[in-house]
Amino acid sequence: MDEIVYRILQKGDSSIYRKLLLEALLTEPDSYASSHMEESAKGELGFEKLLKAGDKNQIAYGAFKGNDLIALVCLGKEDRIKTSHRAELSSLFVQPAYRNLDIGYELVKRIIEYGFAQFPELESIRLNVIQRNLEARNLYYKLGFVIYGFEKEYLKTEKGYQDMVLMRLDKSTFKSLKA
């Protein structure tokens, strides 16, 4: 079996990024606020556009098996002066065949390490996760994320309302966990 290779996606990776993100929205509709129907109708996804433009504050990290992109996560650092100490983690997805192999954990760990190293002003990373998504919540806990808020009825889907958990990881916590 090929080794899993982790690397930052570049401008030229925008089509494989698009393909995997649309697969994530199609196969895991309950895990994301965006929907496959809306996003697939767009010529370019928001992050895809930023990736193509080479925006340094927007990072997508991928896990590859051979030439295939099998997992993905994104980090967007705020660029306004007063919020530039914050970044948002999003779009985490591991293809079902590759789950429970530590790939999600390794990918998120790598993008966090990269983010804190790349942006000295970055102090904390935030994310939103559906309350029922225990797999993802456990993964984030394992990396040191803590809950700082809760939003009831954040999403309204065919299954009813979904509550959202807001989590954050501070640079000092991440460093002390790694030490």
Ligand SMILES: CC(C)(COP(=O)(O)OP(=O)(O)OC[C@H]1O[C@@H](n2cnc3c(N)ncnc32)[C@H](O)[C@@H]1OP(=O)(O)O)[C@@H](O)C(=O)NCCC(=O)NCCS
């Ligand atoms: C959540 C997801 C990314 C996990 O990826 P993964 O590669 O299978 O996870 P890992 O093997 O790296 O596991 C890391 C940790 O996550 C947690 N975890 C992963 N799968 C789990 C499961 N089925 N049940 C409970 N916890 C789980 C555990 O804490 C695990 O650590 P452990 O093995 O020491 O117990 C994957 O299930 C996925 O893509 N889900 C659909 C999309 C999604 O929910 N994205 C998150 C949106 S916020």
